Amino acid sequence: MKVLVPVKRVVDFNVKVRVRPDGSGVDLANVKMSMNPFDEIAVEQAIRFKEQGKASEIVVVSVGPKETNETLRTALAMGADRGIHVLASGPVEPLAVAKILARIVGDEAPKLVIVGKQAIDDDCNQTGQMLAGLLRWPQATFASKADVSESTVTVTREIDGGLQTLALDLPAVVTCDLRLNEPRYASLPNIMKAKKKPIAETTPEALGVDIAPRLKISRTFEPPARSGGRKVASVAELAQLVRDHVGV
């Protein structure tokens, strides 16, 4: 069974981004970039399926500028088999990414698409659901456990207040939540091996997808700052403050 894993290159989670003073966006010059952490979880899950003998091939896809190649290499070093790089500069909205992925799914015919639930830059939480909608495939979002057989993927999902388990007929889309697994680090030999793994390049135009943004971002600005208050000296003082604010 072939598994397709879309990955996104995003600002590293440790970076505190700065908003440009002119309101045109955030400053991404010379900022550390990494694979979206939830996509790392998706790559890891695909590798585990392969190690369990359930997946035969893992194809990773990313849409982005030429540096996105590094993100694909990271996935290949973790254990994916080959990459597809859809070259695009500038931000590409989730709907356009989902359309690109739908085309690639048409070419590659994977039985399963595993993707992170959300990218930590635009915080949209849309791509997996949109892809499933476009393909009219079953979807399971926020997976904390996934088990795959020849024809079905059984997913336990994080929902408000607890967990829900669904069985989806393949092909299907699964989006990953935090507790699904802990992604591995690539070993040095695997990083070397990954350099030889193939990455095919294509473009949105070649796939016939219009990536012109639908939404207009008219301004980007900083949220109002919150300033620190004061330290309290004792638990008794804290208890009194808590009591004042809650009325208990």
Next chain:
Amino acid sequence: MSVLLLAEHDNAKTTDATARALSAALQTGKPVDILVAGENCHPAAEAAAALSGVARVILVEDAAYKHGLAEVLADLIVQLGAQHYQTFVAAGTALGKSVMPRVAALFDVMQVTDVSRVVSPTSFERLIYAGNAIQLVEVPQGKTVLTVRVSSFEPVKVGGSAPIETAAAGPAFPRTRFVGESVQQTGRPELTSARVVVSGGRGMGSADNFDALIKPIADRLGAAIGASRAAVDSGFAPNDLQVGQTGKAVAPELYIAVGISGAIQHLAGMKDSKVIVAINKDEEAPIFQIADYGLVGDLFTVLPDLDRALQQQNRVT
């Protein structure tokens, strides 16, 4: 054209998140219909009809909607909405986040995720980069699909009596099947609507400590319990308690952060709280930079002492 709001309910009543999403929907200035889909959920439809400002309740009763599965709900919304609605809204809960992007894709439009302010019927604010920036987003003509950051809106109060109209079910989707569910009834308020939230972080050290130290304070204050990602990652607390960028956003009257250093991802989920109290043994912890009141100390002694102090104050009154 009007707005269709997807209600979240437990068959008996609609959730607080629905009442907050309704606030956002009403701010577009257009008539708002609420869709209540489920099995044996007429009481929830009545509860929806009682929310102020609702134009109509659309009730769809079918076993297919019993478990809130995204595929059938998205198809139903598209079926109801293709002709009669322009704007589609849901709370940014696990349900809304699953269903609405699918709806948007079926309509071939972009969704605006986690709207924190309705500026006009076609422009909205939302947070990006873990709340480090706010975007003002304008949607083009045509269908508009939104999810709502519920902590940014007050719940609509009861006081309406909208008519309830029934509608036919949409297509089935047999390729997705419900297997089971385990939902914990904690007896505590919902995290996203609680007046007080007590959250624990990595500093709690273990799931046992988390339970033994956080729960008594939460019980005493009638508070919901939250957790940082580090605490969830370490297995101290379940995932649905995670407060932060990729968890829940909360804005209670009082937020007590215990053993939480204050990573930006966590702050994204709680910095709109009215009053923030931080308890941490590291006086350099970033959480103190945004806390109204900070106590530097070892949570393993501070929490039991705080519990006793609150108990004594109760006795005095």
